[in-house]
Amino acid sequence: MMSSGFSGFGLGLRKPHYQDFLDGDVAVDFVEIISENYMIDGGRPRDILRRIRERHPVAMHGVSMSIGSADGVDRDYLQRLRALVDEIDPLFVSDHLCWTRIEGFNSHDLLPLPYTQEALDVVRTNIGVAQDVLGRAILIENPSSYITFDDVDMSEWAFLDATCAETGCGLLLDVNNIFVSATNHGFDPHAYIDGIPADRVRQIHLAGHSQGETMLIDTHDSPVPASVWSLYERAIARTGPVATMIERDDAIPPLSDMLDELNIARTIARASALRVAA
């Protein structure tokens, strides 16, 4: 069953902050883990997760489900994910609108899909299998992309709309990814936010990016920039209160810096809610 109505503010759980979370009360409403980092047999990472789970709700965010694989999803992977889900009882289970694996090859990168009817059929089938194995609805996140394909049938946001409608899954809206892809491919990020099924959004990701040689790169190595905060304001106005978290995977600052950044999200969301109330 998909969790709904949860609208707290969280951070990604990363190694440099383990001790902070173990030592005391950190002012977050939830933490998000990279699922694969804990889909292990045992040892310290699992122990730390168990102890942090006693203090905080946890969202599970994966990178290896590969719901866009033309040759289907990996059921062994899903069973292993299910075992962790059963242990953690997470707020959400999410992965990306992408593919990572084909015919035994695993890229360990979030590779783009062409937004065709065929790809939609594949994604629908794969999400169906995943949700059956996991026993719950999942959230799908829009990726950053650096390539577009010819002969597509729909926009990314229309693809997400159809995916949600046909599978019952929810959306994890990554606002930074919208900005990165919009800049790289020349579409209007406002049109994207206006086009997504806002009632399906259960969680929002915020992050920073870097300027590559020719494109923006989704590096998660810097604070959330003003351009992304601005889009967040527009997104949260459409979705209403939903869980929001900040991802940081490189050049990770002290936890206090991350909490300060999270307070910006709280302020924007609160102002948006007040505007709606008025």
Place this chain on the structure above:
Amino acid sequence: MSLLSLQRDFRGWLTDETPAPASKPGASIYQNNYRAQLLACLSDTFERVLLWLGEDAFRVAAATHIHREPPTGWTLDVYGAGFPETLTSIYPDDPEVAELAWLDLALARAFVGADMPPLSPVTLADVDWNIALLEFSPTLATRMIHTNAPAIWSAISAGDAPPAACLLPDAAALVVWRQDFTSCFRTSDAVEALALSRVIDGERFCTICATLVDRWGETDGIAKAGAILGRWLQDGIIVATAC
């Protein structure tokens, strides 16, 4: 083009089997991400090998491995499994490199191995040694070594100047396991190596004792068996007994 064909083409671009079309400049970003991710995985898992070889030589070895062995598992934890063999092929005259790599890999695997509490020595009082089988921790790994790779590993980890690589006068066994949440290793002599391999093969401990008695006589054989068992209990590598 079907989705399957597109994904096969994309795999070819990433693994350099086929060049990406010039019309898709963004393909190079995915290629860089792919290689950087795998290089980071190998650098992280084989940290002491990196420090032993130096960054440039390690990058060349990693690039060779990435080209030879595209990843297949859903987790990067398994990607380094074949790297010691790749290093053997690149450094056939420097066996300490592959042995260092094996040690790095075994310690990394032990770190995330299954949790099994060690057997308390008190419980051994009730064991019928005529039929007892010993079960080792699932984090235990052993192999024979011929070089001073463990000494090199320890010196590098301590930030000391590592000794020059050399061959050992006699082959030894390298034993890796996890105690609580810390991965550990030590070397063992040929006698313990034999006992370890026999237990792993499912032999009863009394049969192993009999082998030691046959070879060293009753007093020394039993003393050696007792010392080995005591060391295993002290290390916490025995997790259960069975009949």
